[in-house]
Amino acid sequence: MDPVSQVSGRAYPWGAKNVDTDVIIPAHWLKTTSRKGLGRGAFETVRAEPGNLFDDPRYAGAPVLVAGENFGCGSSREHAAWALADMGVKAVIAPSFSDIFSGNAFKNGIVPVVLPQEAIDRLVEVAKTDEITVDLETMTVTTAYQDRFPFELDPFRRECLMRGLDEVGITLARDTAISNYEAGVAAARPWMLAGNGHEGVAVEGSGRT
């Protein structure tokens, strides 16, 4: 993942509440086995409406999206984050995010910025004409009009974003700690191993490679 320290540019002034992941990327796009190309399906139902925001040339390729409360609610599909990334969105600013979506966003280099509703209302206005800057170094959202909205980010996630870290790699380095934990459980709660179950439950192949 590429490191992110600042996202600056035009912003979709949307402000809609409860934007669910079925709206961000409808289910029929989920049949892919790739992470690429999902931008074509992003906001398909919104784009079906004439005069919609996402086909407005003023915002074409905007790296910021300003939305309302509970952004990314619904399904856990990471395809929503892949679709946003594919259409060039690198930061979403909203009063709140669904827990699963914000995790998915971080893992794909998209910054989910939480700001109060008053700030959202202001940014929706500014975004109609001007650019918005999200800065991870100073943890602020700023505009050309002296607006300055501070925000917070989980320190670990901020570090992963700013250094472009791979979480799986970080955790694999903790192999000994995980093995020790497993040994402890095997001794204290041996029944935690899953039983084999019915014959219809097939196991092929050799496992750990």
Next chain:
Amino acid sequence: MANPKTLYEKIWDAHVVERRDDGTCLVYIDRHLVHEVTSPQAFDALRANGRGVRRPDLTLAVPDHNLPTTARVDAAGHVLPIADPESANQLAALRSNTAEFGIRYIDATAPEQGIVHVIGPEQGFTLPGTTLVCGDSHTSAHGALGALAFGIGTSEVEHVLATQTLLLRQSKTMEVRVDGSLGYGVSPKDVILAIIGRIGAAGGTGYVIEFTGEVIRAMSVEGRLTVSNMSIEGGARAGLIAPDDTTFAYLRDRPMAPKGADWDQAVAWWRSLASDPGAAYDRTVTLDATYIAPSLTWGTSPEDVVAITGIVPDPESFADPSKRVAAQKSLDYMGLAAGTAMQDIPIEHVFIGSCTNSRIEDLRAAAAVVEGRHVADRIRQALVVPGSGLVKRQAEAEGLDRIFKEAGFQWREPGCSMCLAMNPDKVPAGERCASTSNRNFVGRQGPGSRTHLVSPAMAAAAAVTGKLTDVRELMASKS
């Protein structure tokens, strides 16, 4: 007690491998369910980085989302091809990925196949006190058995496959207590709809909910699964219900559950998990079940809940201006006018299924309403889709399939079906469906589809009258 803890805190503490200085914890995952839609990119990433699956023995895979619900084998027992090449490709990828990495796999044609959240509990793969994840938001369902269970994205699927852990921060806790007892014709689905109507679609964000109170204690495991399933519709990534004798009776002798002395040891530990008296929650919400009527949704967010005896609300009646705008958009999409009685709304489709309501009790409740009646003429599609092959067999053994088929329902093979528009079962644009699923989002059941979330009995009632109906009236006229 020195330091009373909640159920959530006990499970959390038992699974922390390491705590980082920044407060993030490395948390062990005991059970991982995998399906075809959210896993291919995770397996590809493992391959690309030369990584293996740490614990294939704690991982179980099954196809469900994409799979057509029509017959899977012909009369001669040959497996029928899947028409949509993209779906076929994704299903083949699950099969080859699980074979390559040595993961247990239930094939589409196996009798145990079903919706991932139905088969986990049914096989005894889901156990109290475990951490369980799946690349699917309705993993919250498994919390009904006292497992800390939540949905994850594909990058996290990869993380769990490679390390059997996740990097997480501890959540806040919310107690949702449902006191009293359920009224006539009121089901667990109505309870969870009422809860979401109360807390809102974002009310549980950042929290793990624990459902408590007499009504929850009195529910069967099937009913509890319906409630916990929809925790995510209230914004909570996980819901929990303390394991008790009802849970243990349900799990005993399940194929993957512990046996013999292991079972006794497990039950002893599970009993110790219930929240301690005096344990503190960050927030508590209480509902009196006496006031819960058979309920349904009118709009395009699961928080848009109303009693069946109610009316379509006037957007102007909402205090919050953004809610007013959202409500008007919902009504436009749903093709409804404010003030219309819910019971005057005609429907064209009925879907009884999904991980919320496709277990045996759900099918029994629907069949009890349908028996001796017929689907109304205006209904274009009425589907019953059992949650698993085992549920289907059980229902057939009880003769429920016959009741549905004689009434004009289609009796299908297990899968997600019309819950999401990803397989051939869809609601056409502009048409209306009474659905026992969990999401009424714009386009969820197909582009332009209109969804009203209801209980199985309410869906059955709507099917026979051709409109949204108070099931209590049909129940009364029968006895």
